[in-house]
Amino acid sequence: MDYSIKSDKKLIESCVCDYNCNTKRFIQNFNNWTSGNNDIDKFIQNTQLSEHTYKVKNALEWIPYDRLDDIKYVADYKSGKMYRARWTDGCISDNSWNTSITLEFINKIAVSHKVYGITQDQETKNYMVVLKDICEKCKIMCNSMYFQQNFNNWTSGNNDINKFIQNTQLSEHTYYKVKNALEWIPYDRLYDIEYITDDDKFGKVYRANWADGCIWYWNKINKNWKRKDQNMFVILKILNNSASITLELINKV
Ligand SMILES: [Zn+2]
Ligand SMILES: [Zn+2]
Structure with missing residues (x-):
């Protein structure tokens, strides 16, 4: 998945689905969440506007910080500190997440990791990417x-x-x-x-x-x-x- 920014107008127009695709559902929900940062809102919305699917595949979501608990520091990487946390709402497995958030970073990390969404540490105000936790060696959970x-x-x-x-x-x-x-x-x-x-x-x-x-x-x-x-x-x-x-x-x- 290439998380590049396209104009949302074009993306809505490009919907040719003859059923209630996820893009349409996501658009209906745009007013129910905000990251508090316009660029990040746009960024997440764009991934949702490309989700012309029945089962959600690539769209990111805004994950409120209080839906994560048991947050533990794991390691320092060039791209930022990595933590491991439990995501209450859950996808299937536990998730780790990382501090720095740029488009390049998300694109880079999306090559090897499933990216779920973005959150913000309420204390440090850092935005963080929420990823699936995998073994760096096996590339899956082991x-x-x-x-x-x-x-x-x-x-x-x-x-x-x-x-x-x-x-x-x-x-x-x-x-x-x-x-x-x-x-x-x-x-x-x-x-x-x-x-x-x-x-x-x-x-x-x-x-x-x-x-x-x-x-x-x-x-x-x-x-x-x-x-x-x-x-x-x-x-x-x-x-x-x-x-x-x-x-x-x-x-x-
Ligand atoms: Zn569609
Ligand atoms: Zn392993």
């Missing part, structure tokens, strides 16, 4: 993104262990079944913990039941991991020196 969105919802209490687990999750560029990522398992999710034997390398070995079972795939509707093998038997080995956990060690286990 499991590493779902893990990343969840980083603030758990901690092992040890920075090295957090980093180690997070790294395994960030490498999980898979699309359906999770293959190799580790997770932090709260101790109270394990029960019937029973001593089995002494191992030369690890010391005491235990057996337990894991109530939740292991991560299977991302459930897009619940926005949580679908798990399998609830109450499965697992083996517990003690990590004597937590700082020295390496992938090699985990592989040996």
Whole structure:
């Protein structure tokens, strides 16, 4: 989609649809929103005036800032700061957004990202583009993104262990079944913990039941991991020196 500005008069005249196309619907709604900035209003309206479709494909919309919550800073890019937020009204997935807003920027970003609309931070007054959240490597949502969105919802209490687990999750560029990522398992999710034997390398070995079972795939509707093998038997080995956990060690286990 080329978000270039054409005269809206021409665009309305160019409607040859014999049904109530989205362009017509958008025009009826022009008076019900404003970005507070004439250029941005025009810009969004122009994308809507080209939407002679039944299902909306490319039109942008004005997204009121208070429809976004859980806003978290992600990274600094040449084009501006990037944040991740939850969009209450929703398209299907979560969205990230970016500060600078120029036509060039939107055109550039529209090559690889689905662009939903524009919003304004009520405090800084910055206009921001609202994009679909995707993995920069996979160009679609992958499991590493779902893990990343969840980083603030758990901690092992040890920075090295957090980093180690997070790294395994960030490498999980898979699309359906999770293959190799580790997770932090709260101790109270394990029960019937029973001593089995002494191992030369690890010391005491235990057996337990894991109530939740292991991560299977991302459930897009619940926005949580679908798990399998609830109450499965697992083996517990003690990590004597937590700082020295390496992938090699985990592989040996
Ligand atoms: Zn039309
Ligand atoms: Zn990926």
